[in-house]
Every structure is written in structure tokens, then in C-alpha cells.
Amino acid sequence: MVFRQAAHTLADHALVPRPTARRKPALAFTRRRLLHGGALIAAAPAIKVLTGASPIEAARAQAAPVDLKWRHGLSLFGDVKYPEGFKHFDYVNPDAPSGGAVRQIGLGTFDNFNPVVSGVKGSIALAVGLIYESLTLPSLDEVSTEYGALAESVAYPDDFSYVVYRLRKEARWHDGKPVTPDDVIFSLDSLKMHHPQYAAYYRHVVKAEKTGERDVTFTFDAPGNRELPQIVGQLMVLPKHWWEGTDDAGKRRDISATTLEPPLGSAAYRIKSFEAARSVTLERVKDYWGLNSNFNVGRNNFDELRYDYFRDGTVALEAFKGGQVDWRTENSAKNWATAYDFPAVKEGRVVLEEFPNRSSGVMQAFAPNIRREKFSDPRVRRALNFAFDFETMNQQLFFGQYTRIASYFEGTELASSGLPEGRELEILEPVRAEVPPEVFTAPYSNPVGGSSEAVRANLREGMKLLKDAGYEVRGGKQVDGKTGAPFEIELLAEDPSFERVLLSYKPSLERMGITVSIRTIDSTQYENRLRTWDFDMVVASWGESLSPGNEQREFWGSRAADMPGSRNIVGIKNPAIDKLIERVIFATDRADLVAATHALDRVLLWNNYVVPQWTYSKVRTARWDRFGRPAEMPKYGLSAFPALWWYDAGKAAKVGNRS
Known part of the structure; x- marks a missing residue:
């Protein structure tokens, strides 16, 4: 599984795959391993295929009801590390202070906030993925293991022919309305209809239906594919009522078109302001429904995330050196060897650090x-x-x-x-x-x-x-x-x-x-x-x-x-x-x-x-020394910036005012 990915920049080192979804990749690069559990739905010796139904649906229709085992996490070929009801991930600082802002670099331009048509129409803004929660969230100290985010639990039969996700009753959109099974179904249908890569990624999901007040059942086209239940968990969930509504001008929104209207989200951040093609600023949602949830403790500590866009990598580097941005991931070997000898580095106000890529x-x-x-x-x-x-x-x-x-x-x-x-x-x-x-x-x-x-x-x-x-x-x-x-x-x-x-x-x-x-x-x-x-x-x-x-x-x-x-x-x-x-x-x-x-x-x-071509086993980073991080970084988290970091007022005072 490699569908959640970060935005890509082109330099002499590594091309990060183009943005296609919120995490993965590279998000971003965790995936796959499902728990083996639940009772197998027994198909009748002879199955009469119902009109318009897949063989799996027909088998389910004729099978005796079974009780599936509900799980709080998914892991392929292994057990999950964290028990049900765990307080927080081991790799976070649960006492991390909240506040401050961080400014990061975007290369190129953007003209779109609609992720459904990203990679198909327009250029999607870097920040958009951070305003949405998906059903599950990857663990950064396990191989391809995920735990509930919007979903509180998941169940599936032994043959992996379908999966049921149960939404958290407290999950809310930023307008206060609950996240519902209809939102999940709408999201899957929209992505499959309008985004070729998602259509291919989810093509084995033949049906999504509401099967309980907070339950969504996804039926697959064949049994035996262990990965499909977890792939479904990575679904970025969109608000149906918002996309089917009208904007401030009374115009009906179109999920198949690009837009620069800041969308409604459900995650820890929302879009605060933007200048088309130039910058996007996110603000932390003060009444975020998941603030004290175990998957969020120690994460999302900044009050603001700002992304400034540069059309040229050289200009972006000079902006960092001039203190106009705080963090930079360096993809150029030449730059890494020659461009970081300016006074702030020698004085210790700018920190150069490499993080191993094990994920x-x-x-x-x-x-x-x-x-x-x-x-x-x-x-x-x-x-x-x-x-x-x-x-x-x-x-x-x-x-x-x-x-x-x-x-x-x-x-x-x-x-x-x-x-x-x-x-x-x-x-x-x-x-x-x-x-x-x-x-x-x-x-x-x-x-x-x-x-x-x-x-x-x-x-x-x-x-x-x-x-x-x-x-x-x-x-x-x-x-x-x-x-x-x-x-x-x-x-x-x-x-x-x-x-x-x-x-x-x-x-x-x-x-x-x-x-x-x-x-x-x-x-x-x-x-x-x-x-x-x-x-x-x-x-x-x-x-x-x-x-x-x-x-x-x-x-x-x-x-x-x-x-x-x-x-x-x-x-x-x-x-x-x-x-x-x-x-x-x-x-x-x-x-x-x-x-x-x-x-x-x-x-x-x-x-x-x-x-x-070539590769490098570490991620090169440069930062103005205004931030703190956990003492032990997660094995599969790369730099995990900015998710696990926080603004350190004491360090910031020593570094000096921002430009």
C-alpha cells in the first residue's frame, strides 16, 4: 500500500511521488498487515446469484448471520502493538506544549482545494490533506499497522470478502455536524468516479452501504485479498452535505471541479487564509472533536501551519536562509554539500539533521x-x-x-x-x-x-x-x-x-x-x-x-x-x-x-x-532551531515533521525574531 503520499519536489536526489492522498506515503509510507480474526461467512453449497449482485453479495445474502470480532487496529500478517484503549503512541510526547507557528516551503503553484480531482485537474494545495481525517491512522513504529481515527473499530470475516467500519459517535465536521456513514459512502463513490488513480485503487470495492447507525460495510469483488480491509481504512472522508450544498454566492458546489473555496474538514486543522498560487495557512481547530483521542495525543501541536510557494528551488533556498521559512527538506546533494555554510548554521541557530529512511x-x-x-x-x-x-x-x-x-x-x-x-x-x-x-x-x-x-x-x-x-x-x-x-x-x-x-x-x-x-x-x-x-x-x-x-x-x-x-x-x-x-x-x-x-x-x-538513477538512505533536513521533538523518533516516521514536533518558545527566543 503506498497511496497516501506527500507532495513531490524535483531535485537531484529523490522525487517524492505526486500527491494522491492524505498520508502515505509516503504517508506516508506505512501500510498493510491485517489482523486475522472474525468468523468466516459460510457459503451455501450452491449459490444463486442475485440480479445485480456480486458473487460475494449473493453469498452474504444466503449465509447464516455471524458475529464478527470487532478490532481497534489492523495489521497484515501480525498482531498490533497497542492494546485497545491505549493512551497514546509511544513515540509522541504526551506533554508537548501547544502553540506557535511553523512556515514551510511549497514548490510550484496551486489552484485547487478539491482532493477528489487532484492529479486530474489543476494543482492541489499542499495543505488540503491535513484538514481531513480518514477512517484509520498509521502507526509510525510498526510495519504498516493502522488504528482507528474516524472509525472506532473494524470487523471482517476470515475470507476478507468484506469489512465493516464503525464510526466514532463523537466524530464531527468543523461545522459541528456528525460524520456519518453517508459521508463515507459519498467519499468512496466520488473518488472512484472522478479520480482515475482512486478508481484503480478501490476498484475491488464493489459496494459500500450503511448497515447500522454508525456502520459502513464495504463489499469486495472476491475473497482472499488481505489488504483490502486496510486499504478501505485509508479512505479520506469528505462531507457530503457540504459538497452537495451551495457556496456563499448561492452556487451549487461541484465535486468534479477544481475550487479555491476552503472546504469543510474534520481533522485537527482547517484552512484559515490563502493567496492563490502563493501561500496557504492552516489553523488548529480549538474545538476539534479528536483533541484528546489516543490517536491525536502529542500530535498536531502547532497553532498554525503556513506553506509559502516558490516557483524556483533556488529562490526557496534563499528564502530559508533569509529566515522567511522555518523548515526545509533538502533533496539536492550539491546544496547539502555547499549551500549551508551561512552564519546562522555556524552560530547554531540553524540545525542540519539527517533522519534515516526505514519505512x-x-x-x-x-x-x-x-x-x-x-x-x-x-x-x-x-x-x-x-x-x-x-x-x-x-x-x-x-x-x-x-x-x-x-x-x-x-x-x-x-x-x-x-x-x-x-x-x-x-x-x-x-x-x-x-x-x-x-x-x-x-x-x-x-x-x-x-x-x-x-x-x-x-x-x-x-x-x-x-x-x-x-x-x-x-x-x-x-x-x-x-x-x-x-x-x-x-x-x-x-x-x-x-x-x-x-x-x-x-x-x-x-x-x-x-x-x-x-x-x-x-x-x-x-x-x-x-x-x-x-x-x-x-x-x-x-x-x-x-x-x-x-x-x-x-x-x-x-x-x-x-x-x-x-x-x-x-x-x-x-x-x-x-x-x-x-x-x-x-x-x-x-x-x-x-x-x-x-x-x-x-x-x-x-x-x-x-x-x-540513484537514492540516499536518509532524509536531509534544515530548520531554524525554534522547535522541540520527542527524544526517540518513530522508526518508520522519517522526520515526522510537523506532526510530532512543537514550538519551543525558549529556543525561539535564542534564535531571534522571524523575518
């Missing part, structure tokens, strides 16, 4: 659009990898800080290595005839450069692969041997700071005879071109949790390849990969999940769909 893996890569014929041959795509001299780029541009990515699940135990054996080999055997033979005969590796000899050898190998794929060199240019069409690539970007990376890659491609152009466009144009698959090659990133599942269909599944706005940016349509994705989703235990993910990773790699 997620990543594939970041040059991603060709294989919907286009020129990229359809895996030999061509492998040749593009031979043209990429990572080692030289790492030294010249990145001060040697990065390591090369060699897995779609880089940085986790889910990354494949060596040759397949044991359970992984068993999983791969049924697709042996459908995958590259190297899957079984050679560990995957990227070409290694770094010296003139190695670079020349790599270019020769790349040229040979292009020749084998039907290309010829005419007049120093690669052309299609049959049509004579030149091999041309447009490298498309949206962040000017990434141009130096593209400019470093360009000469190597040109030495192989490929004509290369680089085009940087604004974020709105970029989004539109990605949605319509109008590109040759982009830089893309896919964040992976420690428990992958249904989102893999969205990343690599054949169905997603033709779905506008999906995360299958490359355009992969491969029956073997579809089968392996299903093996991941329907894994029976943790060992089976790891083996299935290794198999999927290996097949993705040996199809050479992308040119892997």
Missing part, C-alpha cells in the same frame, strides 16, 4: 514511454542504460553522496538479489516462458562507468544493442534500418534545477548517435502531458512501502497503462507481470509476500523498462 523503498529512473514504438524493444531500453554514466555524474554533480538503484524496491528487504531460489523460484516457474531468460540465469546489475575505459566499453555495448534492435548509423546518427527515421528523444522536465542532470546524460546518448532535446515546462503543462502520455522520456519515481500490494497494479499493471493519470507512466503491458502482481496481492504470509515481491522485482528489472 520505504524507491525506484527513481529515466522513464521512457514504451507506448511509443521506438522504446518498445527491451534492447533499446538497455542501450539507454549503457549510455548513463552514473559514477561520473555522482562524483561531478552529487559529491559522491548517492548509490545506484538496482531494484524497484531499493532500500528494503523486498529488493531481489542473486539468483531466484526456494519460494521465489517456485513463484517464477509458471511464468518462465513469458519472462526474459536472464531472470533465471543472472543477477540483475546496471552498467558501471566512472572511467574513460568503462564508458567507451558501455557505449560500444549500447551501440551493439541498438544494431541488434534494427537501428543503423547513417551520417553519425542512429536511424531505423527499415524506415530511415532518426532516433530522437525529448527529455521532458518540470523543474529547472534538474536540467543539469539531463544535460549530463545528453552527451552520452548523442555519442551513440541519438538526437536529444531537453524541454522544461511549467508544472501544469507537465501534468497534462503525463496524463495524456504525451512524452518520450521523463524522470519518475515510485515510492514503495514495506508491504506492497494493490498499488502495484496502478504502477505496473496492464489495465493502468491506458488509464489517463495512472502511475503506470512507462506503459507496461505484460501478462507475466500482471500474474506476479496478483501473487504479491494474495500472499499468504510475510515470507510469501517477500518471495513474490522478489519475483516481481526481478522480472521488472530484466525487462529493462527504465534506466535506474
Whole structure:
């Protein structure tokens, strides 16, 4: 599960996946592990399928009533850490002071507060996700475990064919009205109708219905998918009565359109003020219904969260150095090595700190659009990898800080290595005839450069692969041997700071005879071109949790390849990969999940769909020293800023007034 994600910024390090929902990711990167419990609904020997009903619904209709066991948390393949009625998470400071404000950076622009059409229309504001609660909240010191937020409890049968969530009776919208099952149903239906990524993510939820005063039952299209009950818990719940009402001008609101009217929420914050495309300020809700709930104790301590937008990363950095913003996550190795030598750092008023990333893996890569014929041959795509001299780029541009990515699940135990054996080999055997033979005969590796000899050898190998794929060199240019069409690539970007990376890659491609152009466009144009698959090659990133599942269909599944706005940016349509994705989703235990993910990773790699880039195992941060934090940070929480931090008036006095 990797659908809750943070907003992305483009720099020379890691691309954080585009905003698609409130947490995950990266939210943000916790997921998956459901408790095994509840009584199995026994289907009759012969089931008469009711008109308009799924087989699961028909089975439920004819099955004897059963008592399901209600749970306060969900965890796949394991038990939850915190008992029912726990006071607070171990990683928070329950006595954290409340108050103060923090100013953060947004890159690009925004023109929308409606999350239902985020990634489809307009540019969503960073702050929007923080005004909504979902049914559950992830625990940051457990692998993919979640506890009730809007929901107080959850129940499901042993076959995972449906799940029931019971809402807290005290859950309220900011206008004082209760959160109801109708709100939950409305949210699911709206997201599935208007947002392609949510439609794919929740497509196995065939029905949501009110089954009690505070109960919502979600029915799935088939049993056995352990992840679906928890995926449903991640649903961002929207207020039906507000979206179906009218604005101050008497105009009916439209859930399918962008809006800059601050929406009604249910979480600890609401939008206080904004300047379109420039800034958004959230304020803490004083009468927030969940203020003293166990999932909120020690969290959401700031009175105000302000996000100032900058169209250029260099300007944003200078704003931080000038004291105009308080916190910065640094994605540039060059900046980290050279840009933080200003007086406030030397004086200790600005703190530089790295936080280990234990919660997620990543594939970041040059991603060709294989919907286009020129990229359809895996030999061509492998040749593009031979043209990429990572080692030289790492030294010249990145001060040697990065390591090369060699897995779609880089940085986790889910990354494949060596040759397949044991359970992984068993999983791969049924697709042996459908995958590259190297899957079984050679560990995957990227070409290694770094010296003139190695670079020349790599270019020769790349040229040979292009020749084998039907290309010829005419007049120093690669052309299609049959049509004579030149091999041309447009490298498309949206962040000017990434141009130096593209400019470093360009000469190597040109030495192989490929004509290369680089085009940087604004974020709105970029989004539109990605949605319509109008590109040759982009830089893309896919964040992976420690428990992958249904989102893999969205990343690599054949169905997603033709779905506008999906995360299958490359355009992969491969029956073997579809089968392996299903093996991941329907894994029976943790060992089976790891083996299935290794198999999927290996097949993705040996199809050479992308040119892997680089990664860094820590999150670099810089902050003006005005804040406090728990003594022990959560294992899977990255920096956990600002959720677990607080304003420290004593430190702030020493640092001095803000600009």
C-alpha cells in the first residue's frame, strides 16, 4: 500500500511521488498487515446469484448471520502493538506544549482545494490533506499497522470478502455536524468516479452501504485479498452535505471541479487564509472533536501551519536562509554539500539533521514511454542504460553522496538479489516462458562507468544493442534500418534545477548517435502531458512501502497503462507481470509476500523498462532551531515533521525574531 503520499519536489536526489492522498506515503509510507480474526461467512453449497449482485453479495445474502470480532487496529500478517484503549503512541510526547507557528516551503503553484480531482485537474494545495481525517491512522513504529481515527473499530470475516467500519459517535465536521456513514459512502463513490488513480485503487470495492447507525460495510469483488480491509481504512472522508450544498454566492458546489473555496474538514486543522498560487495557512481547530483521542495525543501541536510557494528551488533556498521559512527538506546533494555554510548554521541557530529512511523503498529512473514504438524493444531500453554514466555524474554533480538503484524496491528487504531460489523460484516457474531468460540465469546489475575505459566499453555495448534492435548509423546518427527515421528523444522536465542532470546524460546518448532535446515546462503543462502520455522520456519515481500490494497494479499493471493519470507512466503491458502482481496481492504470509515481491522485482528489472538513477538512505533536513521533538523518533516516521514536533518558545527566543 503506498497511496497516501506527500507532495513531490524535483531535485537531484529523490522525487517524492505526486500527491494522491492524505498520508502515505509516503504517508506516508506505512501500510498493510491485517489482523486475522472474525468468523468466516459460510457459503451455501450452491449459490444463486442475485440480479445485480456480486458473487460475494449473493453469498452474504444466503449465509447464516455471524458475529464478527470487532478490532481497534489492523495489521497484515501480525498482531498490533497497542492494546485497545491505549493512551497514546509511544513515540509522541504526551506533554508537548501547544502553540506557535511553523512556515514551510511549497514548490510550484496551486489552484485547487478539491482532493477528489487532484492529479486530474489543476494543482492541489499542499495543505488540503491535513484538514481531513480518514477512517484509520498509521502507526509510525510498526510495519504498516493502522488504528482507528474516524472509525472506532473494524470487523471482517476470515475470507476478507468484506469489512465493516464503525464510526466514532463523537466524530464531527468543523461545522459541528456528525460524520456519518453517508459521508463515507459519498467519499468512496466520488473518488472512484472522478479520480482515475482512486478508481484503480478501490476498484475491488464493489459496494459500500450503511448497515447500522454508525456502520459502513464495504463489499469486495472476491475473497482472499488481505489488504483490502486496510486499504478501505485509508479512505479520506469528505462531507457530503457540504459538497452537495451551495457556496456563499448561492452556487451549487461541484465535486468534479477544481475550487479555491476552503472546504469543510474534520481533522485537527482547517484552512484559515490563502493567496492563490502563493501561500496557504492552516489553523488548529480549538474545538476539534479528536483533541484528546489516543490517536491525536502529542500530535498536531502547532497553532498554525503556513506553506509559502516558490516557483524556483533556488529562490526557496534563499528564502530559508533569509529566515522567511522555518523548515526545509533538502533533496539536492550539491546544496547539502555547499549551500549551508551561512552564519546562522555556524552560530547554531540553524540545525542540519539527517533522519534515516526505514519505512520505504524507491525506484527513481529515466522513464521512457514504451507506448511509443521506438522504446518498445527491451534492447533499446538497455542501450539507454549503457549510455548513463552514473559514477561520473555522482562524483561531478552529487559529491559522491548517492548509490545506484538496482531494484524497484531499493532500500528494503523486498529488493531481489542473486539468483531466484526456494519460494521465489517456485513463484517464477509458471511464468518462465513469458519472462526474459536472464531472470533465471543472472543477477540483475546496471552498467558501471566512472572511467574513460568503462564508458567507451558501455557505449560500444549500447551501440551493439541498438544494431541488434534494427537501428543503423547513417551520417553519425542512429536511424531505423527499415524506415530511415532518426532516433530522437525529448527529455521532458518540470523543474529547472534538474536540467543539469539531463544535460549530463545528453552527451552520452548523442555519442551513440541519438538526437536529444531537453524541454522544461511549467508544472501544469507537465501534468497534462503525463496524463495524456504525451512524452518520450521523463524522470519518475515510485515510492514503495514495506508491504506492497494493490498499488502495484496502478504502477505496473496492464489495465493502468491506458488509464489517463495512472502511475503506470512507462506503459507496461505484460501478462507475466500482471500474474506476479496478483501473487504479491494474495500472499499468504510475510515470507510469501517477500518471495513474490522478489519475483516481481526481478522480472521488472530484466525487462529493462527504465534506466535506474540513484537514492540516499536518509532524509536531509534544515530548520531554524525554534522547535522541540520527542527524544526517540518513530522508526518508520522519517522526520515526522510537523506532526510530532512543537514550538519551543525558549529556543525561539535564542534564535531571534522571524523575518
